[in-house]
Amino acid sequence: MKTRPDAERFARYQSVVNVLLSKDPFRKPEIYEALEHVKRAFIGKVISELVRDGYLTESGLKSKPVYSWSEKKKEFNSGRWIDQRVFTPTVKRSPLSDRPRERLLRLGPSELKTSELLAILIRSGLHGESAVQAGEKLGALFGNDLEKLSHKARGELKQVSHAIGETAYCQIMAALELGKRLADQQSAESGPLHKIRNTSDALAFCKKHFQRLANEATREEFHVVLLNEKNHVIKTEQITIGLLNKSLAHPREVFKPAIQESASSLILVHNHPSGDPTPSQDDKTVTRELKKAAETLGLRILDHIVIAKDKALSMVNEKMM
Numbered sequence: 519m520k521t522r523p524d525a526e527r528f529a530r531y532q533s534v535v536n537v538l539l540s541k542d543p544f545r546k547p548e549i550y551e552a553l554e555h556v557k558r559a560f561i562g563k564v565i566s567e568l569v570r571d572g573y574l575t576e577s578g579l580k581s582k583p584v585y586s587w588s589e590k591k592k593e594f595n596s597g598r599w600i601d602q603r604v605f606t607p608t609v610k611r612s613p614l615s616d617r618p619r620e621r622l623l624r625l626g627p628s629e630l631k632t633s634e635l636l637a638i639l640i641r642s643g644l645h646g647e648s649a650v651q652a653g654e655k656l657g658a659l660f661g662n663d664l665e666k667l668s669h670k671a672r673g674e675l676k677q678v679s680h681a682i683g684e685t686a687y688c689q690i691m692a693a694l695e696l697g698k699r700l701a702d703q704q705s706a707e708s709g710p711l712h713k714i715r716n717t718s719d720a721l722a723f724c725k726k727h728f729q730r731l732a733n734e735a736t737r738e739e740f741h742v743v744l745l746n747e748k749n750h751v752i753k754t755e756q757i758t759i760g761l762l763n764k765s766l767a768h769p770r771e772v773f774k775p776a777i778q779e780s781a782s783s784l785i786l787v788h789n790h791p792s793g794d795p796t797p798s799q800d801d802k803t804v805t806r807e808l809k810k811a812a813e814t815l816g817l818r819i820l821d822h823i824v825i826a827k828d829k830a831l832s833m834v835n836e837k838m839m
Contacts, residue, residue, distance in 0.1 A: 521720055526741060528600055528601075528604045528757070530556065530560065531564065531600040531603060531604065532596070532600060533553065533556065534549070534553060534556060534560070534564045534833070535563055535596050535599075535600065536596075537549060537552050537553055537595070538564070538565070538568070538574075538612065539587075542586055542587045543584050543586040544584070544585055544688070545582065545584055545585070546558075546561070546562065546565065546583075546585075548737070549561055549565075561775075565585060567603065569585070571590075571599075572588060572590050573587065573588060573589075573590050573591060573594050573599075574586065574587060574588065575588050577603040589627075589738075595658065596657050597654075598655070598658050600618040600777060601651065601654045601658065604668070616636070616639045616680045617650075618630060618634040618638045618650065618653070619638055621633075622634075622638065623635065627772050630797075631658065632657050632660075632662055632664075633650075633654045633657025633658075633793065634650075634653060635653075635688065636650065636652075636653040636656045636657060637649045637650045637653030637654075638653075639686065639689045639690045639693055640652050640653055640681060640682060640686040640689070640690070641678075641685075641686065641689070641703065643681040644680055644681045647679060647680060647681045648681070649681060651679070651681070651685075652678075652679035652682055654681045655678050655812050656675070656678060656682075659678055659740070664697070667690075667694065668691065668694040668695070668698070669734075671761070671834035672684065673689045675687055675690070677770040684806065688776050694699065698730060698766065699756075702727065703753070703754075704756070712748075712750065712751040713748070713749055713750050713751075714743075714745060714749045714751065714785070715749065717821060717832045717835050719818065720743075720785055720821045720823060720832065721823060721830050721832055723743070724743070724785070724823040724825060724830060725825070725830050727743075727754060727833075728741065728754075728787055728789070728825050731787075731789035731825045732825050732826065732827055732828065732830075733788065733827075735789050735791055736791055737759055737760065737791065738759070738761050738762055738788055738790065739756060739759050739761060739788060739789055740756075740757045740758045740759075740762055740767055740786070740787070740788040741754055741755060741756050741757060741787045741788065742755050742757060742772060742776065742784045742785065742786060742787065743784060743785040743787060744775060744776055744778075744779050744781035745781060745782060745783045745784065745785070745820070746781065746782055747782040749783065749820075752779050752781055753779060755775040755838055757771055761800070762788050762798075762800055762801055762804055767804045767808065767809060769807075769812075770813040772784075772808055773811070773812065773815055773817065776817055777815070780829065781817070782817070782818065783817060783819070783820050784812070784817060784818070784819050784820065785819070785820050785822070785823060786805065786808065786819060786821070786822040786823070787822075787823045787824075787825065788801070788822075788824060788825070788826055789824070789825040789826065790825070790826040791826075792826065793826050793827045793829075794826055795825065795826035795830060795831035796824075796827045796831070797822075797824055797831070797833060797836075798839060801822070801824065801833075802833075802838055802839075803839050805819075805822045805833060805838070807838065809839060817828055819839075820834070821833060821834045821839075822834075822838075822839060
C-alpha cells in the first residue's frame with residue numbers, strides 16, 4: 519500500500535478540521551455533505567480523535583450523536599494538533615522525494631518552508647520526535663519571525679522540542695547569524711551609497727550598520743568600513759573576532775580588503791561588549807600603528823569608532839588620533 523506524502527496527509531486533516539471549526543454544534547451528516555471529496559471513515563476518525571483529546575464533546579442519541587466544541591477550543595492550535603498526528607513515530611515517513619533535504623536538492627532552498635529549513639539544521643531527532651516534527655514545532659511557534667528565534671537561549675528551544683540538543687541549537691544559531699551577515703552585506707552593496715562627510719556621518723553610519731555588534735555581540739569584533747575617493751562607502755569587512763591587539767589587527771589583514779576594493783580610505787570599527795566605549799590602551803596603540811602603516815600604502819584612516827550598546831565613540835572626536 520502506497521504511503522501518502524506528509525504534505526498531503528496534513529492537507530487532508532486540515533480540510534476536515536477547518537470545516538469542524540466552523541460548525542458548533544454539528545452532526546456527522548452535515549460534515550459529510552460539506553466534504554464530499556473526503557472519505558467518511560477519515561472524517562469519523564478526525565472527530566473521534568478530537569473527542570478523545572477533549573476538544574469536542576458528544577451528546578444526544580448514540581445512533582445520532584451531536585458534537586459540540588468544549589471550553590478547550592480556546593487553546594486549540596489546529597496546526598500543532600495536526601502535526602502531532604501527521605509527524606508521529608508510528609507513521610511511515612514520506613517518500614525520499616518529500617523529505618526536506620531531498621526537496622532542497624531537487625527544488626532549491628527558496629521553495630522550502632521555514633519549518634523544513636529548520637528541520638535540515640536540526641538534522642536528527644530523538645526517540646518519539648523526528649527532526650521534521652521539531653522543525654514544525656519551531657515553525658508553528660515562531661512562524662517567519664526569525665529575529666525573535668535568533669534571540670532564544672538553548673534552554674528555551676529545548677523546551678519547545680527535546681530534539682533540539684546542543685548541536686542542533688548551534689547549527690540553528692550559526693545559520694541565523696550567517697543570514698544576518700548576508701543581509702548586512704547585501705544592504706551595503708545594493709543600497710544607496712552612503713557618503714561620510716564628517717565625524718557625525720561616520721558615527722551615524724556605524725551605529726546603524728553595526729547595530730548587531732551593539733545589541734548581540736558577546737565578544738569583541740574588529741571591522742573596517744571601506745570608502746572610495748569621494749568618501750562613499752564601498753563595503754564593510756570583518757577582520758577579526760577577539761580582544762583587539764597588535765597580534766590580531768595585523769596591517770596585512772586590515773588593509774588586504776582595502777587594496778582588493780581599490781579603497782582610498784577606511785574607518786576602523788570595533789565593539790566593547792562591556793557597554794563602555796572608552797578606548798583601552800591597546801585600542802590606542804593599534805590605531806596609531808595602523809594609521810602609520812596606512813600612510814605607507816597611500817591610504818587614509820578617517821576614524822576609529824568604538825561601539826558599545828547604545829553608545830558610540832569617535833576617537834577623532836576625542837582627539838585620540
